[in-house]
Amino acid sequence: MWLLAFFSIVLFSNQIAAQQWKGKWIGLASQDTNLTNIWAGFRKDFNIDRLPKQAIAKIAVDSKYWLYVNDKLVVFEGGLKRGPNPSDTYYDEVDISKHLKKGSNTIAIKVWYFGKHGFSHHSSGKLGLLFDLQSEKFELYSDNSWLVKRLVEYQSAPGKEPNFRLPESNILYDARLGNQGWYSSEGKLTSFEPAIEHGAFGSAPWNKLVKRPIPLWKDFGLKAFRSQDIVRKGDTIICKLPYNMQFTPYFDIEANAGDSIHIVTDNYLYYNGSAENLRAAYIAKNGRQQYESLGWINGHMLYVIVPEHVKINQLMFRETGYDTEFTGFFECSDPFFNTLWQKAARTLYITMRDTYMDCPDRERAQWTGDVVLEAQEAFYTLDPSSHALARKWLYELIGWQKADGVLFSPVPAGNWDKELPDQALASIGYYGIWMYYMHTGDKQVLQDLYPAIQKYISLWEKDKEGLVLLREGGWQWGDWGEHKDMLLLYNLWYYLALKGSYLMADEMGYKEDMHRIGAEMKQFKQTFNQRFWNGTAYRNPSYSGKTDDRVHALAVLADIADKNKYDLILDVFSKQEHASPYMEKYVFEAMYKMRQPGLANARHKKRFAEMVNNPNFTTLFEGWGIGKDGYGGGTINHAWSGGGLTIMSSEVCGIKPLEPGYKTFSVTPQLGDLSFAKAKVSSIKGEIESAITQSANQMTVTFNVPKGTTAVFELPLKEYTSILINGVPVDDAIQKGKIAVRNSDGQWILPEGKWEIKISI
Structure with a gap:
């Protein structure tokens, strides 16, 4: 039912x-x-x-x-x-x-x-x-x-069929x-x-x-391959695409009736995620003919396999994809993070179509934990037209809820209905629906989905002290990789789901729910720390693996871990590296929350070096390597690996919504060892641009505050000799009412306009 x-x-x-x-x-x-x-x-x-x-x-x-x-x-x-x-x-x-x-x-x-x-x-x-x-x-x-x-004339190509995750078939077109x-x-x-x-x-x-x-999809039009991007080796023509894209191939040929042509990409031949993916075939009629294979495929290279006597007049491709624009931007003094941001943006776009996808080849499936990361990346990369795909995800997640309240993914699906408890909690909590609301101000989504979210949360059984038991679900996944302290992971995702529900209840005026959830969170935090903090790290006493870095990231982000534990947690991060690229984003973010941008950047560079520095790919991998060296089959285009994009824009340049829909937003830069960084975010209130430069004796921050919004600037340095705001000493700016003090910790409220803050060190 x-x-x-x-x-x-x-x-x-x-x-x-x-x-x-x-x-x-x-x-x-x-x-x-x-x-x-x-x-x-x-x-x-x-x-x-x-x-x-x-x-x-x-x-x-x-x-x-x-x-x-x-x-x-x-x-x-x-x-x-x-x-x-x-x-x-x-x-x-x-x-x-x-x-x-x-x-x-x-x-x-x-x-x-x-x-x-x-x-x-x-x-x-x-x-x-x-x-x-x-x-x-x-x-x-x-x-x-x-x-x-x-x-x-449209038939199924002979040979192996696509794996069971894909509803599409391999298309054969018989021009005869x-x-x-x-x-x-x-x-x-x-x-x-x-x-x-x-x-x-x-x-x-x-x-x-x-x-x-x-x-409807954005159609980039038919474009010809450049001659320098085409190589013919016998019966195989290899065409290099500008980047990894969703495309349909087109050719203009002269052939004999019955000539057989096969169409594949490098993602089919080599980087297929250890599963049979999509390809196409064509049987020629006699003479000159044109054909476009309508089932989209993806990759960096197109392979057209034809009899050697077939004359190729033209080879073309049509890119299609979600109708949005790359209006976000990030650049800094470290080329590594510039490449990371660009590859993450490209990977994000290739995993957007009917739904958000894990990958565009092996599955094309809307695994809901993946979408939590993808949707947040989109807020910093694309224009607001992209928000609709995240909205669709949330409604579909609830639309497929079982009568007993269970949520599962991927959806929509006809041959899968297994619950991944941690991914479901991530989606209905602070990093899922609440993050969507903060960026969009779309309160209708909260009002519509809140009851079903509470129904799912109520399914989680608790022990007598209020912590949740390990929920069996359909797949106790947690993350790719080893050394997963599953009970703690589930409890922390549950707490973040409570946090999301608390904020939603407060926003909608559900005071009774807010007080109930708030009391549960308070008790939960106390009990969690008493039971699982052993003096140096968080561990389930019955867990025998290595200390889980993922657990510590979530504990910091959930505010379960107080600041007096930060030094010991940093020690965990320096010694333990078990998170997959999916969960590494949360480690990265936690280290920024702990005000350790230099250490955060160093770890992220170390872990992502192989895929970011690889010159052969414009997209990021599913795991740390490709194929057998990766996770889950090792695809080369998995947007969950792009969480660093979010951190570059939201933490390095510090642009984050503080009130729903960017009514108030923060500018809280943390450059660490970078000498400059700049970002642009297309919020629903308008474009926000920020640029930061720093040297041994000065930091300069410039940014704009769109009409109808307010910015909260947080001083990134604790020691300084003077501060000028738009050329005026900060005390004078406050006295003249140009800015306001938010609190005594160096936070100022700035109205709409352009701002330059110079801090002498």
């Missing part, structure tokens, strides 16, 4: 179209539901007497579609993988008004039905299309007047069978037949329709 109604009826009720749908679900006359990788072409010819100013088409499919209007490709890969919950389906809205014309018009839709479950998709079990356009001037909706044909002009107004209507109606809006197996909560 599943908890469905709360998510689809209440949470997304504002996104389910109020307008009465007239379109019918339509499909092929006959479909074997056991078949996978089915392609169909739908077509409707119609007349328009008066052109509408706006013509919004609502389009729903299982699983993907390409929309043509009057021969023009209007949507390249529409549709989102199912689903918002285990029953329902997403739909798109597309304004096609500018593509219509007076008189005769043609709409054609190519539909790709995966036909199987995966770690990112819940198959409905039936290919279907619903199209509904109701404008002031005319209406057009799917019914049995539409024509449809099975696109038999294809009629590439079927979608054209001039195309012949060969093999078409009337579509079969499967039911109205709300019909099973697609059920309720939820409006797509993220933008």
